[in-house]
Amino acid sequence: xxxxxxxxxxxxxxxxxxxxxxxxxTVGVTLLLFxxxxxxxxxxxxxxxxxxxxxxxxSDFAAxxxxxxxxxxxxxxxxxxxxxxxxxxxxxxxxxTFEYGDALAVAYLPTIxxxxxxxxxxEGDVLNQGVLGHYPDTAGPGQVGNFxxxxxxxxxxxxxxxxxxxxxxxxxxxETAANYHVYRFExxxxxxxxxxxxxxxxxxxxxxxxxxxxxxLTACHPRFSAQERLIGYAVLDRSVPRSAGxxxxxxxxxxxxxx
Numbered sequence: 001x002x003x004x005x006x007x008x009x010x011x012x013x014x015x016x017x018x019x020x021x022x023x024x025x026t027v028g029v030t031l032l033l034f035x036x037x038x039x040x041x042x043x044x045x046x047x048x049x050x051x052x053x054x055x056x057x058x059s060d061f062a063a064x065x066x067x068x069x070x071x072x073x074x075x076x077x078x079x080x081x082x083x084x085x086x087x088x089x090x091x092x093x094x095x096x097t098f099e100y101g102d103a104l105a106v107a108y109l110p111t112i113x114x115x116x117x118x119x120x121x122x123e124g125d126v127l128n129q130g131v132l133g134h135y136p137d138t139a140g141p142g143q144v145g146n147f148x149x150x151x152x153x154x155x156x157x158x159x160x161x162x163x164x165x166x167x168x169x170x171x172x173x174x175e176t177a178a179n180y181h182v183y184r185f186e187x188x189x190x191x192x193x194x195x196x197x198x199x200x201x202x203x204x205x206x207x208x209x210x211x212x213x214x215x216x217l218t219a220c221h222p223r224f225s226a227q228e229r230l231i232g233y234a235v236l237d238r239s240v241p242r243s244a245g246x247x248x249x250x251x252x253x254x255x256x257x258x259x
Contacts, residue, residue, distance in 0.1 A: 042128070042155045042157075043157055043158060046128060046156040046157035050116060050117065050129060053103065053129065054116070057106060058106070060103070061106075061176070061177045089142065089178070089239035090178040092140050092141055093140065094140070095139060098136070099120060100120050100121045101119055102119060104119070104140070104141070105117075106175045108171075108174075108175070108250055110171060110250060111166055111170040112161075112165055113162075116131050116132045117131045118131065119132070122134070128152075129156075131159070132151040134149055135150065135199055139213065141174045141176050141179070141181050142236060144211065144212060145210045146199065147216075148198075148199045148216045148218070149217050150217075150219070153219040160217060161223070163188075163230055163232055164230060166232060168185060168186055169185065170185040171185070172185060172215065172217075173249055174215075175246075177242065178241065180244075181236060182247050183215050183234040183237060184234060184236075185232060185234045186233045187232075188230065188232055190221055190228050193226070193227075193228065198216055198229075198231050203231075212236065213236035214233070214236065216233055216234070217231070
């Protein structure tokens with residue numbers, strides 16, 4: 001009996017080691033599949049959904065856009081040629097009227113090759129659609145105060161993957177059904193996740209009264225981590241009615257409502 005027992009123990013140990021190895025292999029494969037899903041497949045799904053959403057918003061904006069103003073009467077032949085002006089921007093809706101999940105704008109970041117729908121809300125069920133989310137209780141597009149947006153930097157379409165590559169002077173164009181709002185990028189800052197002051201009407205100065213239209217973009221930092229937040233600051237340069245056509249900062253970017 002002792003000799004038989006001596007032979008059984010190594011067998012049990014081998015079987016145990018084999019079982020442990022199989023378990024670790026299964027866990028490793030599962031983790032690998034999760035990483036592939038999280039880092040690649042969510043991008044595929046979110047970008048497909050974001051593309052469909054962008055097409056729908058373009059169609060909606062085109063249908064809701066005010067008619068272009070009529071051309072001015074021509075001057076006499078010996079007079080100066082008529083000068084076309086873009087006109088005044090139209091009023092934007094009160095942000096308090098935005099419903100959670102509603103599409104309210106399209107944001108173009110031509111420097112980093114992004115154009116994304118902006119939806120109301122910054123929870124995961126909004127941001128995971130591959131869009132930018134508008135922080136409730138912050139200003140609307142082109143309005144005095146802080147038009148504050150959030151977006152994923154990794155996974156789910158990662159619209160702000162290259163936020164850290166933006167430089168002072170880069171344009172950010174925000175299009176609504178009524179207007180184009182052209183912002184100019186100013187600077188980047190890395191802050192603690194609890195630094196809520198960046199969302200104040202005057203970013204970083206919660207006690208100050210806003211006198212100009214500003215914008216912030218927020219994303220996790222560094223990439224693949226939520227340890228800190230990367231903040232991009234911008235200020236409004238000008239607003240023009242959408243009927244005047246897309247501003248030159250968009251270059252070849254497709255205008256809302258076009259083919």
